[in-house]
Amino acid sequence: MTDRQPEPDRDFEEVLAYLKEARGFDFTGYKRTSLMRRVAHRMSQVSIDSHTEYIDYLQLNPDEFNALFNTILINVTGFFRDPEAWEYLRGEVIPSMLGERGPDDPIRIWSAGCASGEEAYSIAIALAEALGPDAYRRRVKIYATDVDDEALAQARQASYTARELEGLESELLEKYFEAHDGRFSFRKDLRRTVIFGRNDLVQDAPISRIDLLICRNTLMYFTQETQAKILGRFHFALVPRGVLFLGKAEMLLSHTRIFDAVDLKRRIFRRAASGNGASHFVTHAFVQDRRIDIGGLDQLRELGFSASPVAQVVVTSDDVVALVNHQAEATFGLSGKDVGRPLRDLDLSYRPVELRGYVDQARLERRTLRVKDVEWARGPGDTMWFEVHVNPLVDSGNGILGVSIVFHDVSAARRLLEELEQANHQLEAAYEELQSTNEELETTNEELQSTVEELETTNEELQSTNEELETMNEELQSTNDELQTMNDTLRDRSGELDEVNGFLESILTSLRAGVIVLDLEMRVLAWNRGAEELWGMRRDEAEGMHLLNLDIGLPLPELRPVVRQALSDGSFTTEVKVDAVNRRGRDVHVRVVCTSLRSSTGEPNGAILVMEQHV
Structure with missing residues (x-):
């Protein structure tokens, strides 16, 4: 299934072009229907009807950019959102991922589109539970990125309200959060492992060597072509057999094999070993990109390999040296004559480290080996330290083509460690x-x-004063008993109010029509199940929001005059019919009855909207 895009609006496209030119935000890859609705919503808030006039308004009011971006980039998130998928990730995927790695291997996580940080801290909690706090702090790095600077600033604070933590188990809340002034802060010792930064998935380079990449309900805002580019970058970012965790609303199928499904229902995929195969996760646009003919590609690859700043040697499946780059030649004294010779005939096979055993192990186990703290004395006073990566090169049929040996020079880091030890x-x-x-x-x-002893004498004098205060306390106690009696009476009345509230709640729940109750400031007081089924927004998401800020398919600007009249006239009641888009994205006709919510004296206290869908 392909996205059906509306005909491009030239004036609207000029707005997108201006945003890209003025602020570097490229929204051209977003779905036009949703994007145009949100921009129009923001324009209505500043009373502007023309896209051209809105560009002028942006030029004169720089603060308007942030308000517009906040409207476009709706950051809806929560801790362990979609619990079933998270439970599978914690129970199956994470144990499998850790089992494929050594006890000291680093774990790198990327939370793309992290919003206000709940998703990043959720995976932090899951890994801390699986590894234990000590191993977690030593091994895990979580990179959390977004294009919304305000959301990133909030995420860095790692502080949340009780309502924002409702989806978190009480045991985990007590274990990983500290309460302070009515808010809850994520543990500081674990917070240091989460690194927040700005990253535009469309324009910026991806983070590399990622073991688990979480990008939930973000791709859905992009067109197929843009999704394909992003998925290609995700494929590059992940290590072999790395895991991709998407949102339940995101599902794209085509004929290019770059991701294998681990659990299709929960949208968990694994990076495929090759880029060819049957129906897998990518879009047709990506297929077209892969078919572009690049001239001189073999020469380009050879020059790129040779120019790498990291020393690298590639041997065949028979341990014959096949490739040596310039850095390896300069570091280990190799030359072009060594290409074609068996590895065992080179000094490199045992110096600076015995390589043949690691090469055989990587070839046998089909996994990358890391050899740390390799010391090599090239000469008097010239000592180098390496971290050697031995990578098996596997073809699409899981056959061994050869082994790549990469020598990462960590001498500078080693010297820093020595300086740290001296410090x-x-x-x-x-x-x-x-x-x-x-x-x-x-x-x-x-x-x-001795001074304290003198103070003790003073304390005895204060003791007599304390006895007088105790007499006063007894008098206060009798007063407290009277207050307790009054409190019991109030509690009985509170129980009666709870029964009345429960009765009213059952009425709202039983109504099949959608019902919205507003206060005098047009904020949502009640949102029944009929409204949830009609517009696809949950009660806890809607209540407390301003009516005009709700992102639903109902044309709210058309209803604003009717609602305002109901808020000002206690006897006002009217009925209107409007065209809308329901939660399934279908066009529907909706009959809306708006009436004033009156107090016992007949004064307006709010408004009630009753909505019924007509086929």
């Missing part, structure tokens, strides 16, 4: 000096003890 020694010396100072303070403390 730690200096810190220990300073601690000993601090200890001697502490002993002197203990002497001073004994002198203060």
